[in-house]
Amino acid sequence: MIETTIGEYPDTISTEAVAHMDRENFLTYGKILTDQEIIDARFAYWRAFEQNPIAYQARKNPGVPATQAMEVSFFCQEPNLMKLIGNDYMLRIASAALHTAVEDLVYVGGFLHRHRLNIQWEHEDWFWDGWHQDAKPVLDPLQHCNLWMYLADVTRMEGATQGLIGGCELQRENLRNDKDPNEGTREMLDYINEHPDEGTWAEAPCGGGFAWGGHLFHRVCPNRSGLNRTLVTYEYAPRDSEHKDMAQSLGQEKLDMIKAALPEDKHYLICL
Ligand SMILES: O=C(O)CCC(=O)C(=O)O
Numbered sequence: 001m002i003e004t005t006i007g008e009y010p011d012t013i014s015t016e017a018v019a020h021m022d023r024e025n026f027l028t029y030g031k032i033l034t035d036q037e038i039i040d041a042r043f044a045y046w047r048a049f050e051q052n053p054i055a056y057q058a059r060k061n062p063g064v065p066a067t068q069a070m071e072v073s074f075f076c077q078e079p080n081l082m083k084l085i086g087n088d089y090m091l092r093i094a095s096a097a098l099h100t101a102v103e104d105l106v107y108v109g110g111f112l113h114r115h116r117l118n119i120q121w122e123h124e125d126w127f128w129d130g131w132h133q134d135a136k137p138v139l140d141p142l143q144h145c146n147l148w149m150y151l152a153d154v155t156r157m158e159g160a161t162q163g164l165i166g167g168c169e170l171q172r173e174n175l176r177n178d179k180d181p182n183e184g185t186r187e188m189l190d191y192i193n194e195h196p197d198e199g200t201w202a203e204a205p206c207g208g209g210f211a212w213g214g215h216l217f218h219r220v221c222p223n224r225s226g227l228n229r230t231l232v233t234y235e236y237a238p239r240d241s242e243h244k245d246m247a248q249s250l251g252q253e254k255l256d257m258i259k260a261a262l263p264e265d266k267h268y269l270i271c272l
């Protein structure tokens with residue numbers, strides 16, 4: 001049994017879990033998809049990769065040996081992946097993470113991720129240890145949230161993402177004291193590098209995953225099981241945030257495809 005911060009099929013997200021997300025910008029969740037949703041999504045996932053397995057332009061960060069990621073514009077034709085945008089549990093978690101009512105959320109993009117399993121690598125093989133942030137530290141509450149949906153169990157063996165717990169708090173503390181926001185984080189990262197068992201990984205079972213965002217320091221980890229880390233990412237933002245138009249670059253035709261996979265009462269998630 002893989003332990004997560006939020007359990008399976010939560011009716012509500014506890015105040016403790018919300019506080020954890022507010023503090024760490026990182027939260028794992030248990031199974032929230034039905035078995036049939038998982039099976040349907042797995043086949044759609046592999047169809048999408050087979051249709052476009054190595055297209056350079058379809059990948060993000062092609063220079064990083066560990067990951068391949070394919071933007072939603074290359075898999076929005078798969079209704080079984082697109083309909084999960086409107087999954088009530090995913091929306092509930094995004095709503096809690098963003099302190100925004102479900103009706104005020106919008107979908108702003110996503111990716112298919114996998115490891116490149118044809119080479120075994122270690123962090124030492126890179127030109128850096130992999131730790132990075134995707135956004136600059138701010139004191140503001142999260143305005144963009146990323147939900148990673150696992151279609152197979154993801155543990156350290158599969159190379160789950162590692163997050164720097166305590167890092168976001170330190171960055172906020174630095175900002176409040178007019179210091180460089182990342183002062184002291186290097187020491188925390190070095191400590192984790194030397195004591196890997198004390199790190200925190202985004203481990204979750206199939207049908208579960210993790211929610212994260214903001215200025216969390218994170219890195220992809222090496223795969224040791226040889227099992228693909230099958231996952232799809234779903235990004236949300238409040239309707240009135242600066243991120244709300246991110247999905248519009250997909251263009252009308254693709255946005256319409258996504259809408260068609262969603263029930264009518266969830267069309268509001270797609271901003272045209
Ligand atoms: O694949 C991972 O575990 C991390 C990827 C990453 O850093 C990102 O998507 O921003």
Ligand SMILES: [Fe+2]
Nearest residue numbers: 132133134218
């Ligand atoms: Fe990243």
